[in-house]
Amino acid sequence: MSDSSADASVIRSPHPDVEIPDVSLYDFLFAPLAGADLDRVAVVDGPSGEQTTYRALRDQVDAIAGAFAARGLGVGDVVALHSPNVPAFVSVFHGLLRAGVTVTTVNALATGAEVGKQLRASGARALVTVSPLLAAAEAGADAAGIGPHDVVVLDGADGHPSLGELLAGGHPAPDVAFDPATHLAVLPYSSGTTGLPKGVMLTHRNLVANVLQTEAYIPLTPDDVIPAVLPFFHIYGMTVLMNGAVYQRSTLVTLPRFDLAEYLRVVEQHRSTVLFVAPPIALALAKHPAAAQRDLSSVRILMSGAAPFDEHLAGAVAARLPGARVMQGYGMSEMSPVSHVIPVDRTDVSSGSVGMLVPNMTAKIVDPATGAPVPLPAEGVSAPGELLCAGPNVMVGYLADEASTRDTLEPDGYLHTGDIVTVDADGAFFVVDRLKELIKHKGYQVAPAELEALLLTHPEIADAAVIGVPDPESGEVPKAFVVRADGSALTADDVQSFVAEQVAPYKKVRAVEFVDAVPKSAAGKILRKELRQR
Template sequence: MDQTLPGILRAAAQRYGDRPAYVEDGETLSHADVLEHVRTIARGYLAHGLQPGERVCLWGPNSIDWALAALAITYAGGVVVPINSRYTAHEAADLIERTAARLVLVADGFLGRSQIADLRAAGELGSVAAVIDLADVRDLPGASVSPAYVEARADAVSRDDVADILFTSGTTGRSKGAMSAHRQTIGVADAWAELGGVTSDDRYLVVNPFFHSFGYKIGIVVGLLTGATLYPLPTFDLEVTMRLVERERITVLPGAPTIYQSLLGAPGRAERDLTSLRLAVTGAAVVPVVLIERMRAELGIDQVVTAFGMTEAVVATMCRPDDPADLVATTCGRAIPGMEARIADNGELLLRGEYVMLGYLDDEAATAEAIDADGWLHTGDVGTLDASGNLTITDRLKDMYISGGFNVYPAEVEQALARLDGVADAAVIGVPDERMGEVGKAFVVRAADTTLTEDDVIAFCKQRLANFKVPRHVEFTDALPRNLSGKVLKTQLRSS
């Protein structure tokens, strides 16, 4: 198997040809069509001066154009930098600046916003040669670049070149860019597809966002490797999801537990024929045993498995299709081929193997802190391994919580709150939520003589942060509990 993204794209076009690769809103592109579009778009990038190894930021929801744009970046020798589609312009501009992006591709108008105008108003984009609307990406002028030159660029890509930089956040709240080589992005997708038995007969509804490794690598790249037909969904909508599953006979539907909980409780679900579903892979939060049982019994999904992954390793452990429901619900499965897991003396989960990131972008200190001299990635999660190697996550060393399948780092929210007039002190924790798994709760100390309200706090956060980071609850307090060194005692907040 070729271990570069241009290589597997060419192989998919040759192997699967006229079979459908993408279906969205009545448009169908074959695998051969995808390659031709990618070649054309790559010529447009090169006409804008994209050089080998330069970064291109992609800011938008799932769509055929997002997939084509991303594949064209690596075909032209560039590096894909996805940006969360719910980010504000300030958050997006920060990643663009830190990656010194040559080009920025934006789904302008998504959710009724004016992203391109907001981005330009957010600050200087010194490295950027062009900001391009994703709606125009297939029509980029590239006549000045010969087809032969594009192919030479694709030929020059190495399996060890950086393919993508996916940003996560650390305990300090500052995001970090996890770099992966082509061989890693392809290898982990291949391992996942093998364990899930994904083939060219599958129809895969991609609810997981493309800006996330589970949508990009376990979606787009899996589609190239297996020939499966992908149906990109820009936002999760219950009615649309059920209609697509029924009409298109969707077979593969991975996602966060909230997706399946929503499906099980959907009005009119009993009247829908969802029996085509055969594979569901979930994780990112504690999964109740009853949910796994109901997914199998009521949704009729033959293979329901759980997995553990993170941006720095994508997928590390995964249940197997024949595992019993209680094992699937209470564990994250065993290490996938190419990876190994162990528990440190302090209970922290450590991971090592082929799919651990190359390191963090421009941050040697953070890389050294995350990956030790023996190659073990320190995950910051506390867990146990049973005699068969099945992983159970029991706690977090970090304060991160998971809301609707997305990681939220309280320090980032706290930094935003510190900018709100009337806030003297603030701390954020995750609290249980039936639908989202966890949501944020902010403990706020008002400055003297202020009349700050809960609505004020939430409204301010909505202006500065993506929606999933915005606290759903606010509690005002006279002081935050702290230890002698000044650190907030979040264990006390959680028990209050």
């Protein structure tokens, strides 16, 4: 796995490099579309069953590109896409990119204040949303100075243009030119290894590369049917489900939210073959009695990502899906997102492993205290250390945040993941701990710093710290350690209600402990390790 001809500490993918074409994401996915593939079903609306062929999808993408170009949007502009998984998400996302626009995807659960923050931070000129999310969208747009004319409601709403109205103009797709290696395709927001959410700058080349890197280990086919419940606004859903499926002409069945009964119905009725999930969905498949009552025999692959997936849970899922290969992968928004996957044909790799480096990637494991490389094992498993990764899928940096970019990206292109890993002699990686503070709740990222800043606005809270604590259903839940102000009789319910009123549901504080003081270093940094040990 190591490269003895250069740096012996560098770990390489066991898979040969794949060729990455120098093209836009649109040209990569849609330009080769021809023949029988045109009439294949690209997207099915899960609730209604309505189908969109690849021919219709491409036509929609081109028409949407023309519509937004006619509104004066193109290369250099950012547009926010704020929607759950519906078929129109696929066409609007790719239509905006076809027009040269950079898309910042907004969590469908975001509050108005959170939408506004992202719109301002990303410099978005317009917002595309759906009517069920309009209240938060309008509040966010208003806070960011975006007028009603620039808030497009896909399914229509009074006072806003609808997608139908935009397309009625019949404008042709524009001719655009940009360098795929440098032009930003998307700006998802991530907390990285620490701190507040930051705009992750991902180019067209980053996204094209990661589709090809992932496909090397999880080869999809035109016959595959994939329930799309992991959100497209999240980089996992965007790259692995949406773009990966379109690249291989598979069929996506969109689900706007996770409801176990509806998910199981889709898997059974559509004879779904590949399930991309986060651990809470895997847990439901393994443990819920409803899953045992459905015919899931069509499933050939279950792939878990976005949060830790232990070997015991993997075994329980495999028992429920005896015909399926159960595996997991690893990544982060800053890597578009996939860096590691268990190859589908490597049944010798432990299901507790996050897999092997995907093609075109290298990694190092370093002592987090000294930066010294951790020796690679000739046999057995290495000592633990922080994982650093480099490859064509690694972000350009964080938008307008040079300090965080410098802290995360080394001059030689290696990205600090903030995760502590080991690697075995075969090149299989295992995540054993993490340096970073990020809380992973049902696959969603929760930044402790964001919740701490909010808690400190409460007049009866003198100080606060937030950590993630293990939860069997959600992975982790946010727990707040709160120092009451003098004379306060604040209760845990008061704290939880205060936070819940101002954040998306997945960011809610689920546990509160009152303390006399928050442990901090001499530099004033919260000592989360001490809080975890409590």
